[in-house]
């Protein structure tokens with residue numbers, strides 16, 4: 031029960047928050063403080079999505095007892111979404127994993143941490159080349175730094191990939207192809223000044239509600255902001271849109287080409303901008319698998335676009351020609367500021383790299399890039415997909431700081447920063463996610479070279495596509511060993527041979543990097559339950575055990591342990607001993623060891639202590655003559671980016687063509703690999719809902735969120751439902767070429783798919799829609815397409 | 828115990844806003860705070876988080892109330908926990 035003191039206190043805090051909010055969202059609030067030993071407030075980024083809202087966390091007697099939107103945070107200005115308000119409860123589900131468990135005779139049985147660490151180390155010792163690690167955009171930055179160094183610098187093994195491969199990889203290849211460097215040039219501030227916001231297959235009202243509310247707020251203040259929803263189904267975003275343009279799955283490529291065609295045909299493209307800052311590019315038909323492609327002239331570009339007339343685009347996409355013209359006219363206007371926003375709709379796409387490039391292309395062609403409000407913005411789903419995976423480089427082909435494993439100079443440089451002997455880093459990239467799991471589910475005698483897989487902070491047994499092939503295949507393979515570090519039992523722990531209980535969120539120190547290049551920091555506030563321990567500690571403890579067993583790779587070139595840290599007095603601290611792990615700030619030490627990498631691609635990060643003071647800082651963060659550190663909002667723009675030469679106006683200083691110009695790509699419309707036919711006549715699209723975060727392993731344990739959205743469903747079009755004889759609540763069977771799943775139907779619900787298509791959210795472990803989805807992926811980003819496959823739908827008997 | 832900080836946005840129509848405000852004042856679950864234009868600060872206190880959700884739903888359904896934002900949530904240490912969502916197991920048909 032709440033004590034009277036605490037009740038009074040929380041009531042006062044609630045009133046303070048509400049009063050501050052009515053007075054104006056930007057106003058900071060002074061939170062009341064309880065007496066000595068009472069409730070304490072500290073800042074942290076929200077545990078869930080890539081928006082990166084900050085919360086104020088109230089703790090008392092070792093527990094999180096209150097959550098408030100942080101009024102000092104620029105990202106959310108005191109607001110949170112329903113998940114954010116309940117984030118504290120994510121830690122207190124009834125079935126937290128609290129002890130290491132090893133599978134013996136088919137059952138998971140408790141073991142000690144010492145035994146668990148020993149099991150992993152001995153499996154690696156026996157065969158270091160067949161060990162793999164699968165991480166996450168929920169890894170903190172230091173956790174990613176440790177895993178990357180352990181695998182690539184210690185084991186000389188690049189079998190390390192992360193789940194952002196499933197959500198952000200096409201955005202990465204799109205940025206790299208266009209600008210030569212990853213991550214958006216713009217920031218959330220663009221939402222505050224744009225005149226037009228275009229959602230490209232993006233249900234921002236549900237997936238990024240806090241920053242979507244900036245647009246709605248502006249409207250409520252009487253500002254004119256046009257919202258265009260380009261989608262394959264009606265969603266809550268559609269409810270706020272001035273224009274809803276429904277397109278056929280995959281045809282976003284044709285729409286983007288149609289806009290470019292009109293800009294050229296009408297002469298409304300920005301000639302000066304294009305001549306000064308852009309080159310043209312296409313794939314080389316001789317080498318179609320080379321992402322860099324080959325140059326094309328303006329005339330060739332114009333001719334390639336010639337077939338994308340509004341009428342032709344209407345045929346492909348279903349969007350009326352007049353609306354394509356409307357989009358072309360908007361982009362042709364110099365007096366408007368246009369912000370394109372996308373997330374999984376454009377990324378989970380077998381032509382994800384292409385559509386990302388095309389959207390950047392129409393912004394470049396029309397000069398709508400580089401001024402506040404004129405931006406092409408990809409949004410992320412995970413809290414640190416950018417910070418930990420894209421920046422730290424926890425993917426199979428990357429080194430920290432955007433450096434490449436395949437590049438000898440980059441490897442040498444990383445070996446220098448890590449103080450490793452020359453040649454330690456293996457020059458061969460590892461396996462991307464789909465291939466990694468395919469290998470893991472293939473018997474060793476059938477050519478697989480992945481035998482032991484350690485999964486941290488993610489749930490691939492639920493989130494991978496085509497689960498029968500990419501995950502369930504492990505089930506009967508005796509020679510495979512799955513290690514899972516997590517906070518709750520999941521679909522992944524179900525097949526695990528070793529389960530390690532992890533600390534989560536404010537039970538440990540951490541740093542995240544959000545969608546707008548903002549690096550955030552927080553301190554541990556409460557202890558994890560039982561024997562749960564930090565993932566970073568787990569990695570270091572295994573590394574140390576290998577060192578003690580004589581594994582050469584765990585030594586640097588001076589023979590010292592790879593993770594040697596000292597305290598203020600210069601004494602070595604044995605952080606592999608859990609009792610000593612918090613004697614120093616391991617996060618700070620790892621972060622500072624990583625910072626030199628970040629300068630290589632002008633993604634400079636400030637010292638750790640700067641992040642302690644701030645609600646995040648957007649890189650590049652550059653030291654000023656007075657010793658202060660300045661963040662950058664608009665990259666490549668002279669007025670804000672310190673790396674742009676004086677007088678240049680715009681400078682794409684990592685340009686693929688090495689002339690400071692960005693690339694405008696031509697990529698044709700291409701049909702998806704699986705389309706509805708007589709046997710499987712429906713399109714299936716999968717996605718998320720406001721109340722649950724991704725696989726629901728945390729949010730489904732929060733009673734308020736579980737009650738608000740208890741189970742999954744399939745959204746059906748009313749006409750289809752009538753034809754199938756299905757009413758809301760009836761159970762239907764969705765069958766693809768891969769598997770079948772039963773789900774209750776929802777007609778006229780939150781979303782409304784067009785005739786011939788259906789939508790299923792993927793959060794519900796009891797109705798695993800990823801048994802049904804397709805593992806076809808983009809050839810460059812290797813990101814699978816969860817947004818379209820062919821299924822049949824029947825009423826379940 | 829559910830404790831929430833709320834911002835209740837009232838309609839611009841004076842009469843309806845006045846009626847809504849009178850209703851809010853009479854609700855024993857609410858303590859009203861400062862008002863700034865149509866935005867009214869309030870704290871909701873209910874015996875359980877479930878009833879807290881009902882309060883918000885009731886407010887949203889009140890005539891003259893345009894929007895309800897939750898800006899603070901006090902987490903009850905005895906929050907009722909249901910069984911693990913894994914109780915039903917992972918599911919597909921014939922998998």
Ligand code: SF4
Pocket residue numbers: 076077078079080081082083106109110111112113114115237238239240241
């Ligand atoms: S889930 Fe995302 S939008 Fe919601 S509070 Fe957390 S960071 Fe913000």
